[in-house]
Amino acid sequence: MDSTTENQVTEYVLDGDALDLFFREARTANTFTDEMVTDEQLRAIYELTKFGPTAMNIQPLRITWVRSAEARERLVRHMAEGNRAKTAAAPMVAVLSYDTEWHEQFPVFFPHAAERKAMFDGQDELRAVMGSNNGHMQAAYFIMAVRAVGLAAGPMGGFDAAGIDAEFHAGHNRRAFMVVNIGKPGENAWHPRLPRLDYDFVTATV
Secondary structure: OOHHHHHHHOOOOOOHHHHHHHHHOOOOOOOEOOOOOOHHHHHHHHHHHOOOOOHHHOOOEEEEEEOOHHHHHHHHOOEOHHHHHHHHHOOEEEEEEEEOOHHHHHHHHOHHHHHHHHHHOOOHHHHHHHHHHHHHHHHHHHHHHHHHOOOEEEEEOOEOHHHHHHHHOOOOOEEEEEEEEEEOEOOOOOOOOOOOOOHHHHOOOO
């Protein structure tokens, strides 16, 4: 079913402009203008991100905003060569990580059963798996939230995660897994849309 047929038979809750903004026309941005990303926009991004569901409401995502020139220089040296120029030029960069000790917040995120924290004490491997899985899920919400406030996101995985953790997360239980450039899209920001897999190839009904 092509998109024209789909639109004829499917009733969406969101209008076409919203669907384009979040999905159909949204791209990974590779260039940005020099327009500043405000602290109010950063707060708005998180305030939307936090409402996305996670297992047991654990919310392991942690965000390090890299704004200053000095901090940006420290970050760029840990990026893969092909990502350095983009990260240096973006008006804002977020380092996304997950907290390996997320279970310590059980009284906050699961107050009706805070005693369940004990299930995860000493379970380092289990906490890491859950933290990584749910942190990546929250990263998807984060990208959608960036789009919702009228900005573009350039998520990247090419970097030295251990180096970034040593640089920015020393003394914290955070493990970096994604770097996201953020801002208003600049000139030639988008690569051509690459093909998506078809519905019939991806799905099965049992």
